[in-house]
């Protein structure tokens with residue numbers, strides 16, 4: 632039985648603000664997608680990768696990926712991250728028992744983290760996420776608050792009413808790769824797709840779809856190097872991390 636990794640790379644990277652899709656943006660001179668795929672391959676725990684690409688950009692994605700020691704397939708992604716994962720999941724067959732879902736936006740996720748998640752699934756946990764303790768105080772704002780100003784926009788006078796302070800000792804910042812029993816993830820996506828269509832609300836991570844089934848999700852120690860490159864600041868941090876390797 633094999634481990635298939637779905638590498639989500641079909642996003643546009645709006646918050647990063649580049650002219651090209653985020654997966655093609657270089658970090659330390661290497662396309663983000665290539666770094667992410669290498670981290671999966673170097674773990675020794677992944678047998679094949681399916682990359683979700685911006686529609687129509689498969690050739691560019693193959694070129695950006697470069698040569699890898701494990702089989703890689705590129706498929707068109709969807710309009711949401713959830714839809715993209717579903718597209719990748721359709722490539723998983725009965726020979727796959729474990730599926731990882733990993734963001735190309737987390738290109739520096741260490742191979743040891745990938746192996747840790749796979750090992751936890753193979754030890755009997757059907758759904759596993761990596762997470763880190765929260766170091767900021769987290770507050771909930773009033774639901775009627777407007778969307779926060781975009782990063783770098785200091786002109787919009789955004790004042791949101793705080794409702795309460797969450798106990799951060801029981802909070803975790805969850806990352807990827809997330810690991811799952813294949814059949815469980817397929818069931819979670821099948822049921823989640825109907826809900827997303829009805830509520831126009833896609834899940835922000837795959838573990839959320841599994842939680843909606845009432846199936847326990849387990850957390851393993853994450854890694855700060857698995858930061859998600861969302862904004863230009865994150866990209867600058869990632870460049871520095873890569874220099875320090």
Ligand SMILES: Nc1ccn([C@@H]2O[C@H](COP(=O)(O)OP(=O)(O)OP(=O)(O)O)[C@@H](O)[C@H]2O)c(=O)n1
Pocket residue numbers: 638639640641642643644645646647653654683708709710711712713715716734735736737859860861
């Ligand atoms: N329709 C989508 C949207 C996102 N992703 C992928 O999901 C990961 C996490 O999404 P995010 O960091 O939000 O990427 P973008 O959606 O590209 O960023 P933005 O929201 O700023 O546009 C990324 O690797 C992205 O390529 C995807 O495969 N398909």
Ligand SMILES: C[C@](O)(CO)[C@H](O)COP(=O)(O)O
Pocket residue numbers: 712734736805806807835836837859861
């Ligand atoms: C899946 C994820 O990386 C877990 O933290 C995160 O939810 C992705 O969020 P994004 O807004 O799609 O980048």
